[in-house]
Amino acid sequence: MDKLKHSIHTAFKTSVEAVMPVRRGPGFESGVLSPDEFVLAGDKLVRVCPTWAWASGDATLAKAYLPRDKQYLVTKNVPCARRARDMEAYAGGERALEGEDEGWVAAGEAHGGRRAGDEAGDEALPEIGALRLDGHGDGGNDGDDADDDIPDMEDYEDEDDDAVVLPAAITIAKQAGAANGGVDDDDIVKTRTYDVSITYDKYYQTPRVWLNGYDENRLVLKPQKALEDVSADHAQKTVTIDPHPHTGVPSASIHPCKHGSVMKKLVVMMTEDKGVPNVDSYLFVFLKFIASVVPTIEYDYTL
Numbered sequence: 001m002d003k004l005k006h007s008i009h010t011a012f013k014t015s016v017e018a019v020m021p022v023r024r025g026p027g028f029e030s031g032v033l034s035p036d037e038f039v040l041a042g043d044k045l046v047r048v049c050p051t052w053a054w055a056s057g058d059a060t061l062a063k064a065y066l067p068r069d070k071q072y073l074v075t076k077n078v079p080c081a082r083r084a085r086d087m088e089a090y091a092g093g094e095r096a097l098e099g100e101d102e103g104w105v106a107a108g109e110a111h112g113g114r115r116a117g118d119e120a121g122d123e124a125l126p127e128i129g130a131l132r133l134d135g136h137g138d139g140g141n142d143g144d145d146a147d148d149d150i151p152d153m154e155d156y157e158d159e160d161d162d163a164v165v166l167p168a169a170i171t172i173a174k175q176a177g178a179a180n181g182g183v184d185d186d187d188i189v190k191t192r193t194y195d196v197s198i199t200y201d202k203y204y205q206t207p208r209v210w211l212n213g214y215d216e217n218r219l220v221l222k223p224q225k226a227l228e229d230v231s232a233d234h235a236q237k238t239v240t241i242d243p244h245p246h247t248g249v250p251s252a253s254i255h256p257c258k259h260g261s262v263m264k265k266l267v268v269m270m271t272e273d274k275g276v277p278n279v280d281s282y283l284f285v286f287l288k289f290i291a292s293v294v295p296t297i298e299y300d301y302t303l
Contacts, residue, residue: 006240013203022065023205028279029271031264032205035065037279042073042198044280049300051075055197057246066200072246073283074197078299080213081191083228084235087295190216192229196299198283199245206259207283209290210244211252211297226252234293254293262289 023034033041046052054070056062062071195212213221213229223241230239230252238258244251266285270277277285287301 010242017202020202022202026279027205028282029264029267029276031260031262031267033200033207033279033282034205035063035200035202037282038200038207039067039070041280041282042070045073045283045301048284049075049302051300055246058248061246061248063200063202063245065202072197072199074195075299076193076195078194078196078297079191080194080229080297082296084231084294084296085228192216192221193218194226194229194297194299196297197244197246197251201256204256204260206256206263207286208256208259209254209294211254211294212244212249213252223250223252229296230254230294231292238293254290259286 023032024036025034026037027033028037042054046054052073052075055072055074056069057071062068193214195214197210197212198207199210200206201208211223211226211229213223213226215221215225227235227239234254238255240253240255241250242253243249244253263282263286266289267277270285284301287299291301
């Protein structure tokens with residue numbers, strides 16, 4: 001979003017919020033919420049998903065139309081092991097199978113499907129039918145030679161009988177630490193984490209999501225770096241950097257200008273399938289929608 005345009009809109013929005021009345025009537029079926037409905041939906045989220053909790057925030061920033069101890073919702077230390085672009089690249093490589101496997105989908109690869117020349121690699125793989133449990137195969141070595149190739153597990157005995165860290169995990173941990181200027185720790189696979197919070201936006205009358213990230217070494221992540229964990233369709237369009245309304249900390253935020261219209265469509269779809277849903281299920285539907293914007297931030301929204 002253009003910075004100048006965003007600054008002008010923020011100033012306008014702040015001025016309007018100062019004089020506009022608080023919504024009191026129900027708005028769920030229209031895709032929006034009143035503060036009372038927001039609290040009701042938040043209570044259900046906290047009750048069903050204990051990883052979420054109510055927070056009071058800075059007393060000087062408290063909103064009078066919300067209970068003092070229920071100003072916003074937060075879940076902390078949410079893992080984010082991959083960047084959004086990596087997932088999108090992987091998903092782009094999926095391909096439909098044909099013939100006997102028609103109806104199934106082959107998993108994607110980082111650059112989409114099989115590369116030229118991979119067929120030759122398949123020829124080097126032994127046929128399953130040619131393998132035998134006694135160590136012999138078609139044209140293979142005899143059993144004694146095969147036994148010589150089998151490592152003795154005693155050679156790998158751990159004096160302290162501790163669990164062995166897989167080399168792949170060690171490599172990931174080292175790369176994560178090196179990329180962020182930290183110290184290697186061979187025993188931990190490090191990932192980014194986020195504190196994800198949900199506030200009530202008085203102007204748009206919908207919830208609004210805020211992201212405060214930490215890198216693989218638990219150092220505060222610059223809000224702009226959070227764009228790496230937002231889908232390409234939204235990163236430069238609906239994500240803005242603003243002070244958190246209850247803490248004042250600069251945070252990445254998913255702008256709520258389209259939330260009401262999207263939620264209205266989702267509520268209509270749910271109504272057609274199962275009848276009018278209860279208002280306290282609003283945040284579960286909302287978080288499933290937000291998951292399409294931040295697909296690799298693994299917060300809990302299961303109902």
